[in-house]
Amino acid sequence: MATAETGVQAASPGTGEAAVRVRDLTVVYATARGELPAVAHVDLDLPAGQITGIVGESGSGKSTLALALLNAVQRPGRILSGSVQVAGVGDVVTLGRRALRQARGGKIGYVFQASQSSLNPLKTVGKQLLDLGRSHDVADLRQLIREAKGLAEEMGLDPVRALGSYQHQLSGGMRQRVGIIFALVLNAHVLVLDEPTTALDMLSQALVLGIVRRVHRERGLTTVIITHDIGVVAELADRLAVMYAGRIVEEGRTEEVLASPLHPYTAGLIAAIPRIVGDPNRSRPLSGRPPDLTTVPPRGCPFRERCPVAMDVCEVEDPALVEVPGGRRVACHARGRGVAVR
Amino acid sequence: MVAVDPLVPEARPRLPRTGFWSGAGRVVLRKPSRIFGLAVIVFFALMAIVGPFLYPKNLPIDPNAIYAPPSLAHPLGTDFEGTDVLALIVTGARYVLYSAAVAAVVTVVVGTGVGLLAGYYRGIRDSALMRVTDLFLTVPGFPLLIVLSTIWNFGAAPAMGLVLGLTGWGGLARAVRSQTLSLRERGFLEAARGLGLSTPHIVIKQILPNVAPYVAMNLLLSVTGAIYAEVGLFFLGVVPFKANNWGVMLNLAVFSGGAITSQNALIYLLSPLVAILLLTLGIVLFLDAMDELFNPRLREG
Amino acid sequence: MSGLARRLASRIVVAVVMIWIVASFTFFLVRAIPGNPVQAEYETLVSQGVNPAQARAETQVIYGFLPHQPLATQYGHYLWQLLHLNLGKSISYTGTPVSHIVLSAAPYTVILVLSGIVASFAIGVIAGVLAAVRRSTRLGDVLSVSGSLLHGVPQFVMALLLAYLFTTEWAIFPFGAPYDASIPVGFSPAFIGSLVSHAILPVAAYALSSYGGWLLTMKSSVVSVLGDDFVLAAELRGIRPITRLRYIGRNAILPLFTILALSIGFMFGGSVFIEDIFDYPGLGQLLLQSINRRDYPLMSGAFLLITVAVIVANILADLLYGVIDPRVRKG
Numbered sequence: 001m002a003t004a005e006t007g008v009q010a011a012s013p014g015t016g017e018a019a020v021r022v023r024d025l026t027v028v029y030a031t032a033r034g035e036l037p038a039v040a041h042v043d044l045d046l047p048a049g050q051i052t053g054i055v056g057e058s059g060s061g062k063s064t065l066a067l068a069l070l071n072a073v074q075r076p077g078r079i080l081s082g083s084v085q086v087a088g089v090g091d092v093v094t095l096g097r098r099a100l101r102q103a104r105g106g107k108i109g110y111v112f113q114a115s116q117s118s119l120n121p122l123k124t125v126g127k128q129l130l131d132l133g134r135s136h137d138v139a140d141l142r143q144l145i146r147e148a149k150g151l152a153e154e155m156g157l158d159p160v161r162a163l164g165s166y167q168h169q170l171s172g173g174m175r176q177r178v179g180i181i182f183a184l185v186l187n188a189h190v191l192v193l194d195e196p197t198t199a200l201d202m203l204s205q206a207l208v209l210g211i212v213r214r215v216h217r218e219r220g221l222t223t224v225i226i227t228h229d230i231g232v233v234a235e236l237a238d239r240l241a242v243m244y245a246g247r248i249v250e251e252g253r254t255e256e257v258l259a260s261p262l263h264p265y266t267a268g269l270i271a272a273i274p275r276i277v278g279d280p281n282r283s284r285p286l287s288g289r290p291p292d293l294t295t296v297p298p299r300g301c302p303f304r305e306r307c308p309v310a311m312d313v314c315e316v317e318d319p320a321l322v323e324v325p326g327g328r329r330v331a332c333h334a335r336g337r338g339v340a341v342r
Numbered sequence: 343m344v345a346v347d348p349l350v351p352e353a354r355p356r357l358p359r360t361g362f363w364s365g366a367g368r369v370v371l372r373k374p375s376r377i378f379g380l381a382v383i384v385f386f387a388l389m390a391i392v393g394p395f396l397y398p399k400n401l402p403i404d405p406n407a408i409y410a411p412p413s414l415a416h417p418l419g420t421d422f423e424g425t426d427v428l429a430l431i432v433t434g435a436r437y438v439l440y441s442a443a444v445a446a447v448v449t450v451v452v453g454t455g456v457g458l459l460a461g462y463y464r465g466i467r468d469s470a471l472m473r474v475t476d477l478f479l480t481v482p483g484f485p486l487l488i489v490l491s492t493i494w495n496f497g498a499a500p501a502m503g504l505v506l507g508l509t510g511w512g513g514l515a516r517a518v519r520s521q522t523l524s525l526r527e528r529g530f531l532e533a534a535r536g537l538g539l540s541t542p543h544i545v546i547k548q549i550l551p552n553v554a555p556y557v558a559m560n561l562l563l564s565v566t567g568a569i570y571a572e573v574g575l576f577f578l579g580v581v582p583f584k585a586n587n588w589g590v591m592l593n594l595a596v597f598s599g600g601a602i603t604s605q606n607a608l609i610y611l612l613s614p615l616v617a618i619l620l621l622t623l624g625i626v627l628f629l630d631a632m633d634e635l636f637n638p639r640l641r642e643g
Numbered sequence: 644m645s646g647l648a649r650r651l652a653s654r655i656v657v658a659v660v661m662i663w664i665v666a667s668f669t670f671f672l673v674r675a676i677p678g679n680p681v682q683a684e685y686e687t688l689v690s691q692g693v694n695p696a697q698a699r700a701e702t703q704v705i706y707g708f709l710p711h712q713p714l715a716t717q718y719g720h721y722l723w724q725l726l727h728l729n730l731g732k733s734i735s736y737t738g739t740p741v742s743h744i745v746l747s748a749a750p751y752t753v754i755l756v757l758s759g760i761v762a763s764f765a766i767g768v769i770a771g772v773l774a775a776v777r778r779s780t781r782l783g784d785v786l787s788v789s790g791s792l793l794h795g796v797p798q799f800v801m802a803l804l805l806a807y808l809f810t811t812e813w814a815i816f817p818f819g820a821p822y823d824a825s826i827p828v829g830f831s832p833a834f835i836g837s838l839v840s841h842a843i844l845p846v847a848a849y850a851l852s853s854y855g856g857w858l859l860t861m862k863s864s865v866v867s868v869l870g871d872d873f874v875l876a877a878e879l880r881g882i883r884p885i886t887r888l889r890y891i892g893r894n895a896i897l898p899l900f901t902i903l904a905l906s907i908g909f910m911f912g913g914s915v916f917i918e919d920i921f922d923y924p925g926l927g928q929l930l931l932q933s934i935n936r937r938d939y940p941l942m943s944g945a946f947l948l949i950t951v952a953v954i955v956a957n958i959l960a961d962l963l964y965g966v967i968d969p970r971v972r973k974g
Contacts, residue, residue, distance in 0.1 A: 067879075070879055072875070072878060072879055074875065101881045101883070102881060103881070104878070104879055104880060104881035105879070105880035105881035105882075106881055110876075110879040110880070112872060112876055116872035116876075117871070117872050117873055118872055118873055118876035119873055119876070120873050120877070120890045120893075120894070121873070121894065121969075121970065122890075122893050122894060122967065122968065122969060123890075124969075131882055131883075131886050132880055132881075132882060134883070134886070135880075135881055135882045135883040135886060136881060166969045166970070167873075168969075168970050182880055183880075473657070476657075476661075477661055477664060479904065479905060479908060480661060480904070480908055480950070480953055480954060480957060481661075481665060481908070481950055481953070482908045482909070482911045482912030482949060482950065482953055483908070483909070483912050484912040484913065484915045484916070485911075485912055485915055485927070485930055485945075485946055485949050485950075486912075486946075488915060488930060488931065488934060489669070489672060489930075489934075489942065489946050490672075491934070492672070492676050492934060492939075492942070493672055493675050493676050493677065513905055570797035570798075570799075570800075573797070573799075574797065574798075574799050574916060577799055577916070578915065578916065578919060578931060580931070580934060592799075592803070596803065596920075608807075611803070611807070615800055615803065615804070618797070618800060619796065619800065622796070622797075623792070626791050626792070626794070627791075630791070
C-alpha cells in the first residue's frame with residue numbers, strides 16, 4: 001500500500017501512560033473496485049486522563065477509526081491489520097466475541113451523534129438500561145438504576161422523567177445526555193464521542209460540552225471526541241489529531257497545533273473557520289473537495305492536489321508521520337524540507 | 343454544515359442515469375431466473391394474441407374420447423366432451439389475459455390517481471379520499487364480487503376487467519399516497535411550488551415520475567391479482583360463462599369431473615392450474631428484476 | 644381519556660359508518676336485482692293462493708320491508724330492524740331467521756380464518772427474520788424463494804392442490820364437513836380430535852396463501868431496521884445478541900400491521916373458495932349457496948356478517964399495534 005517506507009512510525013511521544021494504543025491500524029471497505037482503505041496505517045496513543053480530539057472532513061475516516069476502537073466496523077468494512085490495545089481489556093482486534101461484547105459498554109463507552117437515534121424507539125430509557133445491565137451480568141440492577149438516576153441528575157435531567165421516557169419524547173440535547181448515561185453507567189473508563197454536538201442548537205452544544213468536560217474530570221476518563229468542528233476541539237481537547245484520507249497528518253498538544261500548524265491541511269482548516277470578530281472574507285475555505293475511498297490517489301501524498309506547497313516528491317511518495325521537535329508529529333514533505341507552511 | 347461520515351460512500355453501485363434500458367437489460371440478464379420469467383410472460387402474451395387463430399371457433403368434440411389420457415393427438419388429454427385440453431388452454435388464454443390487462447390498467451389509473459391527489463392535497467380532501475379507500479380495502483373483494491354478480495352479469499372480458507379494477511385499487515392508492523407524502527416530507531413539493539409550478543405540472547411532471555417505478559411493479563402485480571380473481575369467480579360458477587377460459591375449465595373439472603375425489607380428470611384439473619402457476623411464476627421471477635432495478639437497498643454487495 | 648381509548652373510540656365510529664354503508668349497499672342491491680325479488684316473492688305467494696294481505700305480511704317478515712311502500716319507508720324499516728339484529732328470514736331454510744343461520748355458521752369461518760392468520764403471521768415473520776439475517780446464505784435464498792413462490796399461489800389453487808394431494812392422492816386427512824358425523828357431538832376427545840383433523844387442511848390453505856407475503860414484507864423490513872442507528876448503538880453498548888434480535892424484531896414487525904388489515908379482508912374473502920372446496924359450512928359457503936338458491940335475505944346477512952367480521956378483526960389488529968408502538972399510544 002502507499003505508505004512511506006522511510007522513518008520509524010513514531011507514537012505520540014511524551015504523554016506518559018496511554019489508555020488506548022492504536023498501532024498500524026488499517027480498515028478497508030469492500031467496494032466494486034476491491035477492498036479500499038478508509039483508515040490507513042494509523043498509529044495513535046490516547047493518553048490516560050486526557051481528552052483527544054480527532055478532526056477531519058467528511059470521509060476522512062474519523063468515524064471508521066472511532067468504530068475500530070471498539071472493533072465494531074460494520075460490513076462491508078473490516079479491520080485488515082493492526083492492533084488497538086485498551087488498558088484493562090487487551091487488544092480489541094483479537095478479543096473473543098464474549099470478551100469484546102463485555103468491553104463494549106463495560107470498559108469503553110460510545111456516544112452517538114445527537115441526530116442519530118441511538119435508542120430503541122419502542123422501549124423506555126429505563127427498560128433499555130435494564131437490558132444493558134442484564135447484558136453485562138450486573139447483579140444489582142436496582143443499584144444500576146440508582147447510578148443512572150444519579151448521572152441524570154448530575155447532567156440536569158429529571159431522573160424519573162428521563163428514565164420513564166421514550167426516545168420520541170426527548171429533545172436532541174436530552175438524547176445526548178441520555179446517550180452519555182448509557183456510556184458511563186457501567187463505569188467505562190474510555191469514552192468515545194462521535195460528533196457529540198452536531199445537529200444540536202448552540203445552547204445544547206454548550207451544555208453537552210460542559211457536561212463532557214465535567215464527567216471527564218470527575219471520573220478520570222480517557223476521552224476521544226470525533227468532530228469536524230475545530231471549535232469543539234479547541235474548547236475541550238488536550239491533544240488534537242488531524243485526519244485526512246484515512247491518515248493522521250498531524251498530531252500534538254491542542255494549543256500548539258492550533259497556534260502553529262505544521263501541516264498545510266491543518267493550516268487550511270484553521271484558516272477556514274469564520275471569525276465572529278473581524279472581516280468574514282478573511283476566512284478562506286479550502287479549495288477542492290476531500291477525497292473519498294475511491295478518489296484517494298494510489299500513490300503520493302493524498303493532499304497534494306489541494307496543497308498550496310506541493311512539490312514533485314509529493315507526487316510519488318506518501319509522507320510518513322514523523323516526530324518533530326516539541327513532542328509533535330506531522331506527515332508532510334514540505335515540513336521536512338524547511339518550506340514555510342503558513 | 344452537517345458532516346456525517348459516509349461510511350460506505352461507493353459500496354453500493356448505482357445504475358447510471360443514462361441508458362435506463364441498457365441498465366434494465368443488464369439487471370434482467372444477471373440471473374437466469376429473470377430471463378426465464380420474461381420468456382414466460384412473452385410466451386403467454388403471444389398465446390393470448392395468436393392462440394384463438396390456431397383453432398376453429400368451435401373446438402371439435404369427440405364422444406369417443408371423453409377424459410382421454412394424453413396422447414399424440416391430445417397432448418394434455420381431453421375433457422368431459424372429448425375436446426382437446428391443450429386447445430382449451432391455448433384458446434382460453436386470451437380471455438384471461440385480456441380481462442386481467444384491463445383490470446390492471448383500471449387499478450393503476452384509479453389507484454395512482456386517488457393516491458397522488460390524497461397525498462398532494464392532504465387535509466379534508468385527503469381524509470375523504472382515504473375513508474373511501476379504507477372502505478374498499480375493508481370490504482372483502484370476493485364476497486363483494488359475488489354479491490355484485492347478482493345484479494350485473496360482468497362475464498364479458500372488458501366488463502370483468504372493469505369490475506376487478508374498480509374493486510381492487512385500494513392498496514395501490516394507499517401506497518402511492520404514502521410515497522407522495524414522503525416526497526413532501528423531503529421538501530420536494532415546497533421546492534416545486536416555490537418555483538411557481540402549477541398543480542397539474544407538479545403532480546404529473548414532478549411526483550408521478552417518482553412514484554412511477556412503484557406503480558410499474560404494481561401493474562404487474564395487479565395482473566396476477568386479476569387473473570386469480572377472474573379465474574376464481576369462474577371456478578365458483580357465479581358468473582355465467584361467456585367464453586372458454588381457465589377458470590371455466592377448473593370449475594368443470596372439479597364440480598363436473600369430480601377431479602378432487604377421483605383421478606381420471608386429473609390432467610384436466612392440472613392443466614389450467616399449471617398454466618396459472620407458470621404465468622404467476624414468470625411474473626414473480628421477473629418482478630425480482632424490477633425490484634432490484636428500482637429498489638437498490640435490496641441489492642446485496 | 645387515554646390515547647388508546649380515544650383511538651378505539653374513533654375506530655368504532657368509523658366502523659359503524661362502514662357497516663351502515665355496507666348494509667345500505669345490500670339493501671339497494673337486493674332492490675336492484677333484475678326482477679325485484681321482493682315483488683317476485685309477494686307474487687309467488689299470491690299465486691300460491693295466499694291472500695294479498697297475508698302475502699304482504701310474509702314478504703315483510705322475509706325481507707324486513709314491504710314491497711309496496713315508498714323506498715324511504717322501506718329503507719328506514721330495514722335499518723330499524725337491523726338495529727335490532729333482525730336480518731329478516733331465509734327463503735331456502737324456510738322461515739328460519741337469517742341472523743340465526745349466519746351466527747351459527749360464523750364460528751367456523753372466524754376460527755379457521757383467525758387460526759390461518761395467526762399461523763401464517765408467526766411462521767412468516769420468523770422465516771422473514773431468518774431470510775433477512777442470513778440473506779447471503781443458501782438458507783436465506785431458499786426461504787426467500789419459498790416466500791416468492793407461495794406468495795404467488797392463489798388461495799383456491801392452494802386449496803385445490805391440498806385437497807387433491809391430502810384427501811385423494813394420499814388420504815391423510817378427512818375431506819369435507821366440520822367433523823365426522825358418526826361421532827356424537829360433545830366435549831369428548833374424539834369429537835374435538837375430529838374437529839381439528841377436519842380443520843387442518845382449510846387452515847393450512849389459508850396460512851400457506853399468506854405466509855409468503857409476511858415473509859417477504861418482514862424480510863425487507865428487517866433489512867431496513869438493521870440499518871437503523873439504534874441497532875449499531877445496541878451493539879456498541881455490548882447488548883446481548885438475543886436482546887438485539889428482539890429489538891430488531893419488534894421494530895421490524897410494525898410495518899406489517901398496516902398490511903394486516905389488507906390480509907384480514909383477503910383471508911375472510913378467501914373463505915368463499917376454501918369453504919366451497921373443503922365443503923366447510925361457514926359464511927363463505929353460505930354466501931355462495933344463498934346466491935345459487937336466490938335466497939337474497941340470507942345473501943345480505945352473510946355478506947354483512949363477513950364484512951363485520953373483517954371490521955372487528957381490523958379493530959383488534961389496530962389495538963394490538965397501539966399496544967406495541969408507544970408513539971401511537973401517547974399520540
